[in-house]
Amino acid sequence: MSKLSKIFFDPYLFFSIFLISFLGLFFLYSASNGDTSIVLKQFIFVVLGLILMLLVSQPDPDLFRRYALLFLIFSFLLLGATILFGPEINGAKRWVRIGSFSIQSSEFLKLALPVFLASFLHSKRLPIQPKEVIISLLIIGTAFIVIAKQPDLGTGLIVALSGLFVLFLSGLSWGFMGGSLALLIISSPFLWNVLLQPFQRQRIATFFGIDSDPLGAGWNIIQSKIAIGSGGLFGKGFGEGSQTQLNFLPETETDFIFSVIGEEFGFFGVLLLLSIYLFILMRCFYLSLNARDRFCRLVIGGISLTFAANLIISLCMVVGLLPVVGMPLPFISKGGSALLSLFLAFGIITSMGTHKKFLPQ
């Protein structure tokens, strides 16, 4: 087989992602009350994304490793540009305009950070040294604070998690972890007051029942639970969800799109959707265990675990297990940047998982 004719492609990942993103278009149609322009835009992103995923799968993992630092710096610059020049939407600066496109700059960091940390740590001896850990944590902390201050706590947490996953997978000592956990708990009042915006504090307080105000901050969660609960086993049918169609449910196209699915397709619909997600995660798990080297393993593990965390937080949020921090449902929620970043992520995973190194015996 010649090298040129070889296409790096993982059929399991590709087709399950293909399936879930087209199902997502279908859900989005109902969630947007039948707004075809939104669906069409999303469709274009899905097609572009699938192509991007295929393209990104082709280069050898070494390429990513080599350019990881550059990618990270570029991502931070983009983030800086957002803070300096980005338009303020709903009191938050999250977007940067490039030509006619708006890009949510923090999405890039979600990939750049784990790839960079994997490239930084993959060659280090076990156990990794405090100096390396501190450098890694500084980068992670900077990324988190910058994004959380936009404010976009949800993405900030996910970005931080992506870095921490890589750090953990690369052999962070257990003692260190125990110590930092204790430190985190001690410093939590400080984090609460400095990092969180008043509305975020409000949401978290509401979640823990400190401030029960059914028409205020708790309203969204109540309506989301009503939507999901009233879907029952079989759901109310496509386009028939009263919570969704009569606008009782907020943010149906983004944060609460899962509630739409729960309401209109019921428990069985939800099970079907979750099993596709589960399949994707299982495949990533398999690829991470069988990747050719440490760098690939760390990247696949870091990115796919980030994906899993993103999914689970998003689910737990809308079903009332976690406070609402604003987290889209991967591959389904409206949003081009998030979608492209996901396809990019799975392109990287495919590249890492399908390239084999022919080692001299």
Next chain:
Amino acid sequence: MIFEERQIEKNNFSSRVIILFALMGLGFVAALIQIFLLQVSSYSDYEIAALKNKNYIIPIQSLRGEIFDRNGRYIVRNEPTFDLITRPDSIKNIDSFLDQIEPVIFLSESEKFLYLKLFKDKAFANKELVLKKDLTEVEIARFNVRSHAFENAFIDKRYRRVTDYPKIFSHVLGYTSRSKSPYKLLSNIPISHWKDGELIYANGFIEGKTGLEETYNSQLIGKPGQRVYEVNARGRLVKSLEYRPSQNGSSLKTYLDIEAQMSAAKFLGSRRGAVVAIDLSSGGINVLYSSPSYSINKLSNGLSVDELQNLINDENKPFFNRALQGRYPPASTIKPAIAMFGLANKLVDWDFQIKDPGFFTLPEDGRVYRGWKKGGHGIVNLRKALLVSSNTYFFSLAYQADINELALHLSNLGFGKDVCKDCFDEDQAFVPTPEWKYKKINTAWFKGDTVNLGVGQGYFVATPIQLANYASILANKGKGFELSLVMNSEERYMPKIWQNNEYNELDWKRMHQALTDVIESDFGTARSIRDLKTFSVAGKSGTAELVGLDSKEAYKDLRDTELLRDHSIIVVFGPMPNPKYAVSVVIENGESGGAVAGPVAIEVLKSLINNE
């Protein structure tokens, strides 16, 4: 890295990635369990919550029952009127809409102000809004010709509660007005939704406030229906999902007689007073009229503040229902009751005679109680005492009575009690007793008080309806019904019999004869009304003194002040010898009972007999 080291690293990675994926798995399972709890375990709770969100129930007003007289003629009916109604959500420019409609339909400043005030809210939730109430025929015609130009406005029917006899039945019917708590009718509809209710009446959700409208409100009002709308999160009505029609209220058939009530009003004229007539076969009230009256239509459908103030401040007190609440001394009309007491207790018999010198002297202190005729009536027996209304005879009869027994006897005849089952706000008036006097004015009972009671004066007061009830017991020879305004086929009330073994049929016959002679004989005190009719009538008149005076001369000075003049009272029943109706008439400051109140009673009796 050497191979072994790489293998250690790989194992380390594997175990760590397994730990993290397992953690993610736990989160995944937690979410799944929560979804199961929501969608399967608590499904019905959330289903109800979702329905509550989207379903907006509004009430539909029911049509109130109508009220008929005993001959099936309308007393109160629902009269349709026409209102101009708009759909604010389809009106794009409110100013140009008003400019367009004003040449067609005149709008007052207050109508426009009210409309503009409510416009935004109603437009937001696409609800209807009344622009102008009670259109004239000309306005309806003008609008209909141009209706194609107004797609967002239409004319709809709304009812008003009216009577064709507004000034005659006002006290007995009572009025309706906007209800303060209509939501109590349908508890499943939240209070805040009632403002959006579908109305049938022009003045909103109404309820009876006084009279029959109040007493029978729960029957008349019917049951509101309901309409369920699907509503979105912003409160906009999306579509109608369910409709349950309202149930009309049931109508009332009363014993009232329009003609008789009209003649009571006509013959009382502008004088202050009351007329009550009772059907002897049932205890049904045929006439219940208090004068002066006011227009019940205006009170129910909107009265200006000035008009209301004038009514409230009127010194004749038109809102005061004299028939049920006016307290008057029964005066000589009580004498038949005293006679019954004397006979039953063997204090007198029909042959017992006294010499009437024109006054009675109380043996204890020598105080003199005068009769109405100077010089007296000579030798009087019981029959003559009733005919000529001898005060001396009844003073001396009452003098022998035990006051507590006499008070009990009067209370058995309905005095000092409610006598009507369904009258609104009836006053009990009172029969004085020693106990009452001590409590009320902290004075001991004098024998003279009992003597005064014998001629229906002193502390004793009764209402016109109590007097009519008393007349009906006399007419029915001791049989008394609980009076009622509304015919009720389900509940038959057994009459209560005034029983006393010592008082027999013969006594009743002689009593009826004596009372007939009061009017029909040449000596009766009420003979002046004898020729007003073709049938014979029994009765007893009275002149209630407001000021105790010793002589007629003294009264002549008093007459100059109208409000201190005597009240004119009469109770009658007829036609004799088999009476069908009993009537009481009281005319305030009307003076001589027979001559003043008598003709009114006879006219009412005549119209009742002619109208059967």
